[in-house]
Amino acid sequence: MNDPIYTLEQRQQAFGQLKDVKSELAERGWFPATSGNLSVRVGEFTPDRFAFAVTSSGRDKSKHTAEDYLIVDGGGRPIEPTKLKPSAETLIHCEIYRLTGCGAVFHVHTVFNNIVSELYAEAGSVPFQGVELIKAFNIWEEDARIEVPILPNYADIAKIAGLVEDRLNLKIPGIVLRNHGIYAWGANVFEAKRHLEAFEFLFEYAYRWKALNL
Ligand SMILES: CSCCC(=O)C(=O)COP(=O)(O)O
Numbered sequence: 407m408n409d410p411i412y413t414l415e416q417r418q419q420a421f422g423q424l425k426d427v428k429s430e431l432a433e434r435g436w437f438p439a440t441s442g443n444l445s446v447r448v449g450e451f452t453p454d455r456f457a458f459a460v461t462s463s464g465r466d467k468s469k470h471t472a473e474d475y476l477i478v479d480g481g482g483r484p485i486e487p488t489k490l491k492p493s494a495e496t497l498i499h500c501e502i503y504r505l506t507g508c509g510a511v512f513h514v515h516t517v518f519n520n521i522v523s524e525l526y527a528e529a530g531s532v533p534f535q536g537v538e539l540i541k542a543f544n545i546w547e548e549d550a551r552i553e554v555p556i557l558p559n560y561a562d563i564a565k566i567a568g569l570v571e572d573r574l575n576l577k578i579p580g581i582v583l584r585n586h587g588i589y590a591w592g593a594n595v596f597e598a599k600r601h602l603e604a605f606e607f608l609f610e611y612a613y614r615w616k617a618l619n620l
């Protein structure tokens with residue numbers, strides 16, 4: 407049997423971090439109708455062996471219960487005995503951890519990220535240039551231009567997960583699923599939240615900019 411790669415303390419810390427960030431994002435209305443999912447990596451990491459705490463599927467993310475989180479392995483399978491089901495979108499978290507080695511992944515559905523993903527769907531990415539908040543991604547060059555990848559929103563999550571490696575850009579800590587929502591990640595919870603907030607600012611900016619130019 408494999409040695410555990412995380413401690414009980416790390417597990418409890420991850421659950422606590424998820425609870426805090428879930429409360430904050432719920433207050434903003436970023437989990438409508440049970441949508442969204444969050445995860446925090448626990449313990450040691452290699453691309454072929456890691457574990458993370460993830461929200462359980464279909465729950466009201468504005469409420470707190472003892473059944474909100476569980477630990478899964480790098481293939482998205484529960485590690486500890488539980489009747490809880492991991493998020494239906496766990497395989498996308500798995501791919502993001504495997505490819506980036508990041509520490510936290512947050513997914514939210516907002517009206518702005520949905521509309522903007524539809525506006526730029528044919529282009530395959532959402533472009534931004536010269537907006538100060540691009541610096542939140544640790545990109546400091548003058549008049550920086552970034553492209554946020556847009557992936558198709560297949561019903562089969564494994565099919566979406568299979569596209570992530572091709573589209574993920576290690577310099578841009580986010581991907582958007584068309585008419586669905588954003589995945590943002592970071593080295594830790596603090597950074598993942600900063601990235602998510604920056605993306606949402608940029609999506610609102612893109613929406614309002616388009617609306618002004620109609
Ligand atoms: C009603 S939201 C549809 C599923 C989804 O997109 C989502 O983010 C929530 O799924 P989960 O299994 O993580 O609750």
Ligand SMILES: [Zn+2]
Binds near residue numbers: 515
């Ligand atoms: Zn979703």
